[in-house]
Amino acid sequence: MNCNHQSGNLKSGGFFGNTTPFELAMEFNTPLYVYNEAVLRTRCREMKGLLRYSNFKVSYSAKANSNPALLAIIRQEGMEADAMSPGEIYLLTAAGFLPEEIFYISNNVSAVEMRFAVEREILVSVDSLSQLEQFGRINPGGRVAVRMNPGVGLGHHQKVVTGGKNTKFGISPELVGDLKKIITQYDLKLAGINQHLGSLFTDGEVFLHGVRLLLETAALFPDLEFIDLGGGFGIPYHKKEGQTRLDLVRLGESLDEIIKEWNRRYGKEIVFKIEPGRYLVAECGVLLGTVHALKENYGTVYAGTDLGCNVLLRPAMYDAYHELEVYTRRRFDDPAPKMVTVVGNICETGDILAKDRQLPPLKEGDLIGVLDAGAYGYSMSSNYNCRLRPAEVLIRENGDPVLIRRRDTLEDLTRNYLSSLELSPKVF
Ligand code: LLP
Numbered sequence: 001m002n003c004n005h006q007s008g009n010l011k012s013g014g015f016f017g018n019t020t021p022f023e024l025a026m027e028f029n030t031p032l033y034v035y036n037e038a039v040l041r042t043r044c045r046e047m048k049g050l051l052r053y054s055n056f057k058v059s060y061s062a063k064a065n066s067n068p069a070l071l072a073i074i075r076q077e078g079m080e081a082d083a084m085s086p087g088e089i090y091l092l093t094a095a096g097f098l099p100e101e102i103f104y105i106s107n108n109v110s111a112v113e114m115r116f117a118v119e120r121e122i123l124v125s126v127d128s129l130s131q132l133e134q135f136g137r138i139n140p141g142g143r144v145a146v147r148m149n150p151g152v153g154l155g156h157h158q159k160v161v162t163g164g165k166n167t168k169f170g171i172s173p174e175l176v177g178d179l180k181k182i183i184t185q186y187d188l189k190l191a192g193i194n195q196h197l198g199s200l201f202t203d204g205e206v207f208l209h210g211v212r213l214l215l216e217t218a219a220l221f222p223d224l225e226f227i228d229l230g231g232g233f234g235i236p237y238h239k240k241e242g243q244t245r246l247d248l249v250r251l252g253e254s255l256d257e258i259i260k261e262w263n264r265r266y267g268k269e270i271v272f273k274i275e276p277g278r279y280l281v282a283e284c285g286v287l288l289g290t291v292h293a294l295k296e297n298y299g300t301v302y303a304g305t306d307l308g309c310n311v312l313l314r315p316a317m318y319d320a321y322h323e324l325e326v327y328t329r330r331r332f333d334d335p336a337p338k339m340v341t342v343v344g345n346i347c348e349t350g351d352i353l354a355k356d357r358q359l360p361p362l363k364e365g366d367l368i369g370v371l372d373a374g375a376y377g378y379s380m381s382s383n384y385n386c387r388l389r390p391a392e393v394l395i396r397e398n399g400d401p402v403l404i405r406r407r408d409t410l411e412d413l414t415r416n417y418l419s420s421l422e423l424s425p426k427v428f
Contacts (some may be wrong), residue, residue, distance in 0.1 A: 015039070017399030021288055021327040021367045024393060024401060030367065031311045031390040032288045033378050035404075037073060037397050040284040040374075044077035047233070047276055050252045053259050057273045059103055061231050062088045064277030064375040065285070069394055069404035071095035074280060082275050086116045093120075103228070105147060105194065105275075106131065107169065114138055125194050125228075128171060129178055136186025145192040145228070146171055146179060150213035154206040154232060155198030157318040163197035163210060170195060173217045193218055196230030196275060202243075204251040207232060211255065215262050226271035229255075233279035237321050237372055246279075278375040285374020286325075287312055287390075291366045292345070301340045303362045308344025309351045310384040312370060312377050316350045324353075325369040326360050335360055342368065346385050378405075386413055 015036050016024065024032060047058045059080040062071065066088055071081070072095045080101040083089045092102050104117040105125045111134055117124050118139045125145040126132045135144050149170025153163030162169045171179060183190055197210045211229050218227050236243035255272075263269050289311075293304035314320035324342065337358035344351045353370065362368075381389050388408035393401050 015286060015395070017395040017401065019395070019399075019401050021369060022329065025288060025290065025367055027401075028391050028393055028403065029407065030288050030290045031306050033373065033390055033392040034286045034288060034395065034401075035067075035070060035281075035284050035374055035392065036286075036395045037284070040070060040073055040281065041077055041397075043280045043283060044074060044079060046248060047274070047279060048078060050248055050255070050274070051259070051272070052252070052256050053269075053272060055269050055271050057226075057271055059228070059273050059275045060280055061275045061277030062092055063379060065281040065377070065379050066091045067378065067392055067404055068095040069392075069402075070281065070284075071097070075101070079280075080273075083122075086113055089117060089120070089122060103145070103194075103273075103275075105196075111138055118142065123191060125192075127169060129175060129182060132179065132182045132188075133186075136182060136188055141187045141189075143189045143191040144183075145194055145226075146190065148173060148193055148195045148214060148217050150195060150197075150210050150217070152206060152210050152213065153198045154201050154210075156200035156234070156320070159318060160199040161197075162199070163195060173213075176217065176220050190221055190224065192224055192226035192228060192271075192273075193221065194228030194230065194273075194275075197232055199232050200234040200278065201232050202234040202236070202246050204246070204254065207251075208254055208258070211258060215258070218262075219265065222266075224270055226273055228273040228275060231275040231277050231279075233274075233276045235279060235282045235372060235375075237323065239371075240323055280375075282372045282375035285372070285377055287370040287373035287377055289368045289370070291362050291364055291368060294362060294364065301338065303340050303342045303359075303368075304345065305342060305353065305368060306345055307342070307353050307368065307370060308346035308385070308387065309348060309353075310346055310382050310387045311344070311390055312353065312373060313380040313382075314376055315353050316348070317380075322354070322373060323371040324357060324359060325371065326362060327367040327369060328360070328363065329365075330363060332360060337361075346387070383408065383413065388412070 059082045060074045061082050063084050081092050081097050082103045082105050099121045102122045104122050107127045125147050126135050127147045147170045153161040155161035195214050201207050234246050289305045289307035291303050295302050309316035338361050340359050342354040391407040392405040394404045395401050
């Protein structure tokens, strides 16, 4: 096959292993999420090696990607996991995580949802005094964690800043007195405190500042089992422009230093945890799509693809940047890059995957690879416009592709309307 790749990722040994984007598209159709197991394992090992401190645990934040095949690999790599909903708990359990390996970081949940975790002996972190009281009523005498908000936050976009004075998350340290009263009232055991400042930092300064603030609060509780510093570890989405990686060595050294000093003050070596999501899974994922149309509208050249915002929401929601690769079977007459805006097939003006990009000249039938799509890609996809969510394929370490989630079918779209089907079968 004559397959001109804009860059790397060639057959045998590259991202696509023993196959090619065109073979994958032929077999599984597009849009298609493709994950590479070796890359996933590499990122897991990097995070596990962050600290020299031995009482250190990495808890994968399952919201970034909850495909059970990936979860099982992550567990094999020795990670625990944090969940944000009963659904994530359910999938983590299906992937083999034990209750003691799951941490339910809840936010504004019903008593029913809280009980779901308590009954499975999964540790719950609560996000307000009101939810701490609810926990106390449900599970008096139980173990619980609380999420603090130290008053600072970070993130690649305002919508993902979760710490600080303008967000709904966490409990302000000013309320520690009230918090202690509720703990005493319900005879609770405060197992740990946690925080998450926000998503994506590439320079650890704000994160480290937040850690120091959290430790000030932690010192007010003499009997903690663990302190969870949250996630947010960034990846370089602008690799081709030379963006550098987060310096994990420097960050780890600073954290080790802070923890050592704090343990001395606290008088014991308790567990320290982090909760990365994106760092572990973003770079192991490429989203493949097909160019179906080209047009020029009032001076803008558009490439119309099947990569709508239902498949990858990040660009539409946060103006997020993902690098693109072009795969074509043609030989370029003139390979000089041309300015193009890559859009999807969804009925929204904001359905733009990449605005004003310089790409090799595209033609109908070419494939596009969206890089670093493994985190918050599939997990934020939807059936908007009644589109079918894509399949997911894993390139195993031996290079072979395996299907790890089938594409939605049209029948999936009616599956939950069964009662109306029964009421009016003729409608369908
Ligand atoms: N822990 C908690 C409590 C969280 O809420 C999150 C992410 C994480 C850990 C993991 O954060 P990470 O290491 O992945 O940055 N959809 C957005 C990101 C939202 C993150 C929400 N919370 C995006 O696509 O950029």
